[in-house]
Amino acid sequence: MIITIASGKGGTGKTTVATSLALSLAVDQSLPPLFLDCDVEAPNAHLFLHPKLADSQDVALLIPSVDEAKCTHCGKCAEVCQYHAIAVLGQRTLVFPQLCHGCGSCTALCPEHAITEVPDRMGVLERGQTSAGISFARGVLDVGEPMAVPVIRQLKKWAVAQPGQVVIRDAPPGTSCPVVETIRGSDYLLLVTEPTPFGLHDLRLAIQVAVELCIPAGVIINRANGSYPDLEAFCAAQHLPVLLRIPFERTIAEGVAQGNTLVEIHPEYGHDFRRIFSHIARLI
Numbered sequence: 001m002i003i004t005i006a007s008g009k010g011g012t013g014k015t016t017v018a019t020s021l022a023l024s025l026a027v028d029q030s031l032p033p034l035f036l037d038c039d040v041e042a043p044n045a046h047l048f049l050h051p052k053l054a055d056s057q058d059v060a061l062l063i064p065s066v067d068e069a070k071c072t073h074c075g076k077c078a079e080v081c082q083y084h085a086i087a088v089l090g091q092r093t094l095v096f097p098q099l100c101h102g103c104g105s106c107t108a109l110c111p112e113h114a115i116t117e118v119p120d121r122m123g124v125l126e127r128g129q130t131s132a133g134i135s136f137a138r139g140v141l142d143v144g145e146p147m148a149v150p151v152i153r154q155l156k157k158w159a160v161a162q163p164g165q166v167v168i169r170d171a172p173p174g175t176s177c178p179v180v181e182t183i184r185g186s187d188y189l190l191l192v193t194e195p196t197p198f199g200l201h202d203l204r205l206a207i208q209v210a211v212e213l214c215i216p217a218g219v220i221i222n223r224a225n226g227s228y229p230d231l232e233a234f235c236a237a238q239h240l241p242v243l244l245r246i247p248f249e250r251t252i253a254e255g256v257a258q259g260n261t262l263v264e265i266h267p268e269y270g271h272d273f274r275r276i277f278s279h280i281a282r283l284i
């Protein structure tokens with residue numbers, strides 16, 4: 001079973017929920033879960049779970065390299081490239097690696113066979129174990145690299161769950177391509193939001209992704225002091241169950257800022273996360 005934790009925007013407590021769910025299941029299940037930190041532009045789950053990383057693998061795209069001795073500067077490669085990642089300027093053919101998606105079209109269509117493909121590193125995958133027995137893996141996008149999706153896709157292939165092992169994916173914030181790639185293939189989407197107009201706005205966007213991918217979803221409201229009727233009304237209208245409300249408390253904020261998970265600050269939440277897991281398991 002794959003559960004993805006996401007939120008329409010950053011700073012809602014998504015990683016707090018994801019890490020606490022993982023720790024709650026680790027004490028309850030015979031096989032502790034596999035945790036994937038898919039927020040490859042700013043991975044931070046390791047700060048809470050403290051895995052011992054023991055294994056790594058580079059992520060690279062195959063990008064074109066042009067042999068100028070063979071190139072006739074015919075321009076066919078530039079014509080076929082949808083991303084303007086290769087251009088012919090006079091008597092030179094230039095490749096712009098940061099725009100290249102590694103599709104291979106230019107290589108396939110070059111009439112002079114002047115293009116070969118060379119690996120271009122864009123990030124790294126790392127994995128290990130936590131003291132609680134959680135299998136942990138994360139992707140880290142190199143600084144300046146614009147494309148997170150290939151790193152997330154490779155992470156999902158590289159860190160494979162054992163039979164019967166629950167997978168928890170911590171998604172990047174937002175609703176753009178890296179989030180969609182993280183959610184794709186999940187069995188359930190747990191959306192973390194706040195009882196504010198901004199929280200509701202971003203929840204509306206996030207739920208559209210779940211609907212398009214046909215993935216059942218539930219909501220956790222963080223900093224849930226007081227009520228915000230518009231959010232409750234939206235969840236009711238969308239048949240989105242509100243699975244947990246976490247109030248804003250100074251002890252939680254301070255504990256999280258010091259690198260503690262919610263279930264370490266308030267162990268009683270472990271029961272709530274196991275209840276949420278049972279709800280999801282019954283549904284799937």
Ligand code: SF4
Binds near residue numbers: 112
């Ligand atoms: S298609 Fe091949 S020969 Fe033509 S410009 Fe591109 S690299 Fe050169």
Ligand code: SF4
Binds near residue numbers: 086
């Ligand atoms: S591999 Fe694809 S994206 Fe990259 S330069 Fe060639 S055609 Fe463009």
